[in-house]
Amino acid sequence: MELRSYENLLSIARLAPLDNPKRIVFGIEAVNQVGEEAKKLKAKNILVVTDENIEKAGLLDKVKAPLDAEKLKYYVYKIPTAEPTMSSAKAITDHVRKNKYDLVIGVGGGSCMDSAKLAAIMATNKGDVESYCASATKAPEPLTEDALPKILIPTTAGTGSEASNTLVIIDGGYKTWITDAKVLADVAIVDPIMTLTCPPRMTAGSGMDALSHLAEAVMVRKWHPISDAIALKGISLVAQNLRKAYYDGNNLEARWGMSLAAMLGGWVIGFPWVGGPATIGHCIAEALGPKWNVPHGVSCAICLPYAMKYNLPVAPERIRLIGEAMGVETEGLNDYEAAEEAVRAVAELACDVNISLALKDYKVPKDELKDFAEYLVNERQYMYDLKNNNPRTITLESITALMEQMWEGEL
Amino acid sequence: MELRSYENLLSIARLAPLDNPKRIVFGIEAVNQVGEEAKKLKAKNILVVTDENIEKAGLLDKVKAPLDAEKLKYYVYKIPTAEPTMSSAKAITDHVRKNKYDLVIGVGGGSCMDSAKLAAIMATNKGDVESYCASATKAPEPLTEDALPKILIPTTAGTGSEASNTLVIIDGGYKTWITDAKVLADVAIVDPIMTLTCPPRMTAGSGMDALSHLAEAVMVRKWHPISDAIALKGISLVAQNLRKAYYDGNNLEARWGMSLAAMLGGWVIGFPWVGGPATIGHCIAEALGPKWNVPHGVSCAICLPYAMKYNLPVAPERIRLIGEAMGVETEGLNDYEAAEEAVRAVAELACDVNISLALKDYKVPKDELKDFAEYLVNERQYMYDLKNNNPRTITLESITALMEQMWEGEL
Incomplete structure (x- = not known):
C-alpha cells in the first residue's frame, strides 16, 4: 500500500499542506495602520462590518479615524449583536451583492469578523450561503472565485477569526461553517488596545x-x-x-x-x-x-x-x-x-x-x-x-x- | 514621546507586522504535488530554474514527472553551479524578460531558489537588478509590481529560501540581497526525499x-x-x-x-x-x-x-x-x-x-x-x-x- 494511505496511522506518512494568514500586524496601536493597509489593498469603496456594541464602546471610531485620515470611502454595516445565523448571513449577502465594494473590514468579536468574511466571499461567489456550508450528509460546494480583500480587527481575545480560514453560522439548533483558504484575511490587525473594554x-x-x-x-x-x-x-x-x-x-x-x-x-x-x-x-x-x-x-x-x-x-x-x-x-x-x-x-x-x-x-x-x-x-x-x-x-x-x-x- | 518611538528599547512598544509564506506543502512525496499546485496557479508556460548538479542527482526528474502528468509546458533554465552573482542575476533577468512565463519553479539549494525568486520579480519589475539590492549607502528601489507566481522546492535543508522573503546575490566581494513580501513563494513544497542524496x-x-x-x-x-x-x-x-x-x-x-x-x-x-x-x-x-x-x-x-x-x-x-x-x-x-x-x-x-x-x-x-x-x-x-x-x-x-x-x- 502507498505510504500516503497510512497518514492517519503514522505521523511520518502525513502530508501537511497549509495556507497561512497572509499578513499580520500585531501590537499596541496597530489599529492605526488600517488606513495604510486599506490603501495598499487599493480600496476605493469599503464595507465595514461591525455591531452596535462595538460602536458604543468607541471601538468603531478607532477604525474610522485612520480611514478618514486617508480619505477612504466606507459604509458601516451593523449586524445583529448575536452569533451569525442563516438569516443574518443572507441579509449581508444581499447587501454586498447590491453594492460595489472592493474591500471588507470586519471589526468586533467572532460574529462581526465571520460576517465580514462571509460578505467578502459571497460578493464574488454565486448561489446560496447554505450550499457552501459544511454538513454531515454532503460535501459543500467549493468557492470558485477569490473573495474581496479583507482586513479583520478583533475586539476580543478568543475566536482568532482574524487569522483563521473558517467562518461559523448557526443553522437551526447547531453550528455549521465554511472553511477555505479564500476565507483567510488579507491582513489581520491585532491591537490589544481594542480589547481593554472587553468585560x-x-x-x-x-x-x-x-x-x-x-x-x-x-x-x-x-x-x-x-x-x-x-x-x-x-x-x-x-x-x-x-x-x-x-x-x-x-x-x-x-x-x-x-x-x-x-x-x-x-x-x-x-x-x-x-x-x-x-x-x-x-x-x-x-x-x-x-x-x-x-x-x-x-x-x-x-x-x-x-x-x-x-x-x-x-x-x-x-x-x-x-x-x-x-x-x-x-x-x-x-x-x-x-x-x-x-x-x-x-x-x-x-x-x-x-x-x-x-x-x-x-x-x-x-x-x-x-x-x-x-x-x-x-x-x-x-x-x-x-x-x-x-x-x-x-x-x-x-x-x-x-x-x-x-x-x-x-x- | 509616542509609545512607538520606544520600539527599539521596549518590547511592549513594538509593532510586529509580518508577511507569511502563503502556502506550504510539507512531507514525504510532497514533490508529487507540484503539478497540481502549478495548475491551481493557472500556469500555462512555466520556467523551471535549477542547476546541473540537481539534474544529475535525478531530482529534476522528480519535478518534471508531475508536471508532465498534468501536461504542463515548461522550459528548464540551468544556472551556474555556484552562488548567484550579479552576472548570473542579469543573465536570468534577460531570459525571463524575453519570454512570456506565467509561473517560476525553483528546484535546488538556495542558489537555484534565489535565482527563481529573482526571475519572478524581474519579469514584472523594470530596471536593473542592482537598483533593488540592499546597500550600506542608499535605500533600494521598492518593487512596484507583483512578481510572477512561484513554487520553490528545496533539495537541501538549510537556506530556508522556500519560505523566506529574501534572495541573496554576491556583488563583488560581498553579499547583498533583495527583501520584500513580493519575494515570498506562493507555494513552498518541502519534501525530505529531495534531500536524501545531499552529501x-x-x-x-x-x-x-x-x-x-x-x-x-x-x-x-x-x-x-x-x-x-x-x-x-x-x-x-x-x-x-x-x-x-x-x-x-x-x-x-x-x-x-x-x-x-x-x-x-x-x-x-x-x-x-x-x-x-x-x-x-x-x-x-x-x-x-x-x-x-x-x-x-x-x-x-x-x-x-x-x-x-x-x-x-x-x-x-x-x-x-x-x-x-x-x-x-x-x-x-x-x-x-x-x-x-x-x-x-x-x-x-x-x-x-x-x-x-x-x-x-x-x-x-x-x-x-x-x-x-x-x-x-x-x-x-x-x-x-x-x-x-x-x-x-x-x-x-x-x-x-x-x-x-x-x-x-x-x-
Whole structure:
C-alpha cells in the first residue's frame, strides 16, 4: 500500500499542506495602520462590518479615524449583536451583492469578523450561503472565485477569526461553517488596545475559547510540529495572562498576551490536520452552545478538560505537553500522571475565571443528554471526521458517560 | 514621546507586522504535488530554474514527472553551479524578460531558489537588478509590481529560501540581497526525499545555516513571541536530527526533521524584526564567506557560537532559550551559566559534524583581519542596522578582538 494511505496511522506518512494568514500586524496601536493597509489593498469603496456594541464602546471610531485620515470611502454595516445565523448571513449577502465594494473590514468579536468574511466571499461567489456550508450528509460546494480583500480587527481575545480560514453560522439548533483558504484575511490587525473594554465574563469565555483552539490543536490525532510550535506558545500565553486580564481588565500586558494567544489559536486551527479544531471537544461545544444557549467561549471552556480526560488513555504524551506549556511541574511524572496534571490545570484556570464546568449550572436538562449523545455519535461526529481526527474512538457508550460526567461536573 | 518611538528599547512598544509564506506543502512525496499546485496557479508556460548538479542527482526528474502528468509546458533554465552573482542575476533577468512565463519553479539549494525568486520579480519589475539590492549607502528601489507566481522546492535543508522573503546575490566581494513580501513563494513544497542524496559536508553546512537562522532569530534585539514559537521548535529539530542526517544520510526521519527545521528557519528570518537575520552573526558570515571562499553554511556555522558569546553579557536570558531548545540541562543555573552552556552546545554540534570553528583552518590570512573588522564596523553593520537589531553594541575594539578569537578558534 502507498505510504500516503497510512497518514492517519503514522505521523511520518502525513502530508501537511497549509495556507497561512497572509499578513499580520500585531501590537499596541496597530489599529492605526488600517488606513495604510486599506490603501495598499487599493480600496476605493469599503464595507465595514461591525455591531452596535462595538460602536458604543468607541471601538468603531478607532477604525474610522485612520480611514478618514486617508480619505477612504466606507459604509458601516451593523449586524445583529448575536452569533451569525442563516438569516443574518443572507441579509449581508444581499447587501454586498447590491453594492460595489472592493474591500471588507470586519471589526468586533467572532460574529462581526465571520460576517465580514462571509460578505467578502459571497460578493464574488454565486448561489446560496447554505450550499457552501459544511454538513454531515454532503460535501459543500467549493468557492470558485477569490473573495474581496479583507482586513479583520478583533475586539476580543478568543475566536482568532482574524487569522483563521473558517467562518461559523448557526443553522437551526447547531453550528455549521465554511472553511477555505479564500476565507483567510488579507491582513489581520491585532491591537490589544481594542480589547481593554472587553468585560470580565466575555474576557473569560473568549480566553478559554482561545485555549481550547490551542490545546485541541496539540491533542488532535494528526498533530504536527508546525502546529505544535504555534499552539504551545499560545497555551503558555493564556496560562500566564488570562487571570490577569480577567481580574484587571486594564492590564495592557495581559491583554497583549491574550490578543497574541487568540491570534495564534485562530492561525493554528486553520491547518487542515487541526481542522477547526476537530476533536471531541469542539464537536460537543459547537452543538451544546447553540442548543442550550451557552455562549461559544464558555461552551468550549466546559468541553476542553473533559475532552482532554476522554483522550488521556490514548494520547497522554500529547496532553502532557499542554500542561507543560501551562507551566505545570511534571518532573518525575510518567505521561499519564503528567496528563492528569494538565487536565487539572485547565480546570483550575476555568474555575479561577468563574466558569463552572458542570452543565447542570447552565440549565441543561438532564433528560435530554441521552438524545444529545446519540446525535453526537450518529450524526455530528461526521462533520468533524472524528474517526480520523480525534485520538480516542467515539462510541455511544463512552460519549453518553462523558455527557453525564459533564452534567455533574465530575472531572 | 509616542509609545512607538520606544520600539527599539521596549518590547511592549513594538509593532510586529509580518508577511507569511502563503502556502506550504510539507512531507514525504510532497514533490508529487507540484503539478497540481502549478495548475491551481493557472500556469500555462512555466520556467523551471535549477542547476546541473540537481539534474544529475535525478531530482529534476522528480519535478518534471508531475508536471508532465498534468501536461504542463515548461522550459528548464540551468544556472551556474555556484552562488548567484550579479552576472548570473542579469543573465536570468534577460531570459525571463524575453519570454512570456506565467509561473517560476525553483528546484535546488538556495542558489537555484534565489535565482527563481529573482526571475519572478524581474519579469514584472523594470530596471536593473542592482537598483533593488540592499546597500550600506542608499535605500533600494521598492518593487512596484507583483512578481510572477512561484513554487520553490528545496533539495537541501538549510537556506530556508522556500519560505523566506529574501534572495541573496554576491556583488563583488560581498553579499547583498533583495527583501520584500513580493519575494515570498506562493507555494513552498518541502519534501525530505529531495534531500536524501545531499552529501554529508553539504548536509552539515546547510544544517548549521538553518540553526544560525533560528538561533539568531531568538537572539535578535527585537525578539517576539511569534518568532520565538517558530524558531525554538526549529532549534530542537536541528539538535535532534543534524548529527543523524550527517552520519546516516538515508535516515529519512532525520532528513524530515532537518527539512522542517530549515523551512521554519527561512520563515522566521522573513519577519522584519528578525531581518534576515540581522545580528552580528550573519553580518560577519555574509562578509566572510564570499571574501575568503568559505561556503555560506559553514560561514554561518563558524559565526554563530561567537555571535552568541559576543551577545552573552547583554542577552543571557535569550541565549539560554537556544540552549534549552537544544536539550541542554539548565536546572539550577542562572541565565549567564545557562547561556554559556548554550554556546558550548552549538560549538559541540558544529564539531560533531566536522566543521572547524577556527578561521585559520580556512586559509583566512591573519593579517587581513584588522581591515576586515574595520569594514564590518565602519560599513557593513549599517546594512544590518546592527545598532537596532543586535543586542550588544558594536565597537571596533570589540569586533577586532572577536575576529582574533575566531581566527584562533577561542570560544
